[in-house]
Amino acid sequence: MQTSESFCLTSPGSTFKKLPSDSGWSSAILFETPEEIYCRVYRVLKPRSEVPPVEIRFEKFAGVNSFIRLHDGRLLVRITDLLAAAPSPITEALAYILLAKLFRKKIPAVYETRYRLFVNRRDMRKRAQVVRQERGRKLFRSPQGEFYDLVEVFESLNVRHFHGLMARPALGWSLGRSRTRLGHFDPCHNAIIISRVFDQFHVARLALDYVMFHEMLHLRHPVEHSGTRRCVHTKAFQAEEKLFPQYQQARLLLKSL
Numbered sequence: 001m002q003t004s005e006s007f008c009l010t011s012p013g014s015t016f017k018k019l020p021s022d023s024g025w026s027s028a029i030l031f032e033t034p035e036e037i038y039c040r041v042y043r044v045l046k047p048r049s050e051v052p053p054v055e056i057r058f059e060k061f062a063g064v065n066s067f068i069r070l071h072d073g074r075l076l077v078r079i080t081d082l083l084a085a086a087p088s089p090i091t092e093a094l095a096y097i098l099l100a101k102l103f104r105k106k107i108p109a110v111y112e113t114r115y116r117l118f119v120n121r122r123d124m125r126k127r128a129q130v131v132r133q134e135r136g137r138k139l140f141r142s143p144q145g146e147f148y149d150l151v152e153v154f155e156s157l158n159v160r161h162f163h164g165l166m167a168r169p170a171l172g173w174s175l176g177r178s179r180t181r182l183g184h185f186d187p188c189h190n191a192i193i194i195s196r197v198f199d200q201f202h203v204a205r206l207a208l209d210y211v212m213f214h215e216m217l218h219l220r221h222p223v224e225h226s227g228t229r230r231c232v233h234t235k236a237f238q239a240e241e242k243l244f245p246q247y248q249q250a251r252l253l254l255k256s257l
């Protein structure tokens, strides 16, 4: 079980939502240890079962990830060390999120919102980006593929659509041939990674051009944050994407991969 974030071509454009109100925190939680918080939340979600021993460790993960599992009658919780100094209400919110996922229950919106607001704070995002850069290991292949060279693809789009002015990030083919994650821009490593599914003889150049163009627009249109929502494909992004020549034809080609 984990919570994580990523950018990818397949994620639908999101819109900003109104936030439910988050009031009425219990003051008692300010005096609980993380273990006590998990025990209490466990009792709320599973009132009829006995609470197992809880073991919580803060780990140096490469992102804002946290994991939970039941093993040998013990509840093991591994939380990103980015949250080690988080206020108790945030630990409580994460406990609800992880335990609800573990028991396949609906996560109460109030906790989901509280947690998201916290991790989307500017200072938290900055720290998360730094640890991703330092700890994350991005594995992708060289941009020179078997059929297409991503540097050439990037630069020819750069000339046609960006007056040749876009600074070239790191480029690479993905390790696998994913059909669901066609491409993504990784801002931490300043890299565009394209699925190797496009590096094949029968794949039309137009499809590859379109995916690369989409990822290049991510360089130009940063993600917008508003409360808990991240808007990856902003209105300006979408408007510019539609300017791609043969936009509809390219979208159709992607469906037939």
Ligand SMILES: [Zn+2]
Residues within 6 Å of the ligand: 008, 009, 010, 214, 218, 232, 233
């Ligand atoms: Zn995208």
